[in-house]
Amino acid sequence: MLLRLLADLALITSGAALVLKDSVGKLPALGWNSWNAYHCDITEDQFLTAAHKFIELGLKDAGYEYVNIDDCWSDKDNRDESTSRLLPNLTRFPDGIKGTADKVHELGLKIGIYSSAGTQTCAGYPASIGYESIDAATWAEWGIDYLKYDNCNVPSNWTDSCKDCVPDSMHRDDLVNGTCTNTDGLCPPGYDFSTSNTAERFRIMRDALIAQNRTILYSLCEWGDAGVQTWGNTTGSSWRMSGDIDATWKSVLAYLNQNSFYLNYVDFWGHSDPDMLEVGNGLTIQEARTHFALWAAMKSPLLIGTDLATLDQDNVDVLKNKYLLAFNQDEVYGKPATPYKWGTNPDWTFNASFPAEYWSGASSNGTLVLLFNPFEDTRTKTASFAEVPRLEGGVKYRATDIWTGKDLGCVDGLQAAVEGHDTAGWLVGEECEASTFVSEV
Numbered sequence: 001m002l003l004r005l006l007a008d009l010a011l012i013t014s015g016a017a018l019v020l021k022d023s024v025g026k027l028p029a030l031g032w033n034s035w036n037a038y039h040c041d042i043t044e045d046q047f048l049t050a051a052h053k054f055i056e057l058g059l060k061d062a063g064y065e066y067v068n069i070d071d072c073w074s075d076k077d078n079r080d081e082s083t084s085r086l087l088p089n090l091t092r093f094p095d096g097i098k099g100t101a102d103k104v105h106e107l108g109l110k111i112g113i114y115s116s117a118g119t120q121t122c123a124g125y126p127a128s129i130g131y132e133s134i135d136a137a138t139w140a141e142w143g144i145d146y147l148k149y150d151n152c153n154v155p156s157n158w159t160d161s162c163k164d165c166v167p168d169s170m171h172r173d174d175l176v177n178g179t180c181t182n183t184d185g186l187c188p189p190g191y192d193f194s195t196s197n198t199a200e201r202f203r204i205m206r207d208a209l210i211a212q213n214r215t216i217l218y219s220l221c222e223w224g225d226a227g228v229q230t231w232g233n234t235t236g237s238s239w240r241m242s243g244d245i246d247a248t249w250k251s252v253l254a255y256l257n258q259n260s261f262y263l264n265y266v267d268f269w270g271h272s273d274p275d276m277l278e279v280g281n282g283l284t285i286q287e288a289r290t291h292f293a294l295w296a297a298m299k300s301p302l303l304i305g306t307d308l309a310t311l312d313q314d315n316v317d318v319l320k321n322k323y324l325l326a327f328n329q330d331e332v333y334g335k336p337a338t339p340y341k342w343g344t345n346p347d348w349t350f351n352a353s354f355p356a357e358y359w360s361g362a363s364s365n366g367t368l369v370l371l372f373n374p375f376e377d378t379r380t381k382t383a384s385f386a387e388v389p390r391l392e393g394g395v396k397y398r399a400t401d402i403w404t405g406k407d408l409g410c411v412d413g414l415q416a417a418v419e420g421h422d423t424a425g426w427l428v429g430e431e432c433e434a435s436t437f438v439s440e441v
Helices: 002-012 044-056 096-106 132-142 197-210 228-234 249-259 285-297 313-319 322-328
Strands: 030-033 066-068 074-079 086-088 110-116 146-150 217-220 238-240 271-273 302-304 338-341 358-363 366-372 379-384 397-401 407-411 413-418 423-431
Touching: 030 110, 044 066, 044 096, 066 146, 096 110, 096 132, 110 132, 132 197, 146 197, 197 217, 197 228, 228 238, 249 285, 285 302, 285 313, 285 322, 285 358, 285 366, 285 423, 322 358, 322 423, 366 379, 366 413, 413 423
Parallel strands: 030 066, 030 302, 066 110, 110 146, 146 217, 217 238, 238 271
Antiparallel strands: 074 086, 338 358, 358 366, 366 423, 379 413, 397 407, 397 423
């Protein structure tokens, strides 16, 4: 087993990324997670309903594939006395997790599970520290395809001697422009977080998963506390860069702002994760469009976090936007869209209320351009091609509106009246000949 593990590690961790078989984890994960919709109040029926809704709503055809069980799925009090294996809660999952997995697989979908790199999960259920090999083997036997691995209830012998500054202004009051003013307990400049106990806790589970005869996507829910951006790509396919999002516009803005500063770490096989989607959970349709568009553009995992049985068609249409999904899942371009200027604030300003507003990124279908309006009222937003990377001023390009699908013809710039909290977007394609130029958008 050790020789096989070493051989697999030599193959899988070549370069600076965790590379899994069958291209698992090369692109951001597309799926659904139970937590935002149900928290601990879960049953097998909810996951089977979500799986069937993937098909009925066209989400499966759009590329969504993971149906993920979050916390509270196991027996809360015990592991198996003889094998130390985790035990499914048979009241919630009468046929066990394997039974649920088989039913999800029969629909042509994949299934995910949840645990924590501590003694208990965040909801107080048995977790995996010290049992990594047993748990990984159990999940592989059950047919699990995805692991979300959380960071709760870390024992004292596994805590770190110092901490990173996580610039999340929603939850901290010791920040000035994204910089920690309270330096108590912070690691010194240049500290190598890959040597931290936190990094090692998550690597142990990585190695346990690699040792199985089943490919399991590994999603780190580390919260960004131990410089995960610097070591997450060698450890998992995605890594949470923050705490938990909630279904408020303020939360969406804060996580968009924070993640915008981490995008140089993102490429094929590694994705910075600003948490699950809140589309369908009370955001306005304008806010939902911004939330989805920027998460897709940042090449974040797109995990739906709402009750699909009650989701209205407008929000379904947002989640199925073919232009944004194609950008997120591009097989040729792994890098995300990034801000080319901030807008309301000077460039590189950390501001959770007014994140970067002007974005672009390369794709197989052209350059994606997004103009975000953080204000409550409608504002006119303009994209000058002279400012957009990969485009040139004074040159005409064919453009397509990503929300309507309308071909705008050949234009020398883009302008739109963008409603409050909304985002306008276009794919800018081939350069046009002068005779086909349209002077107004």
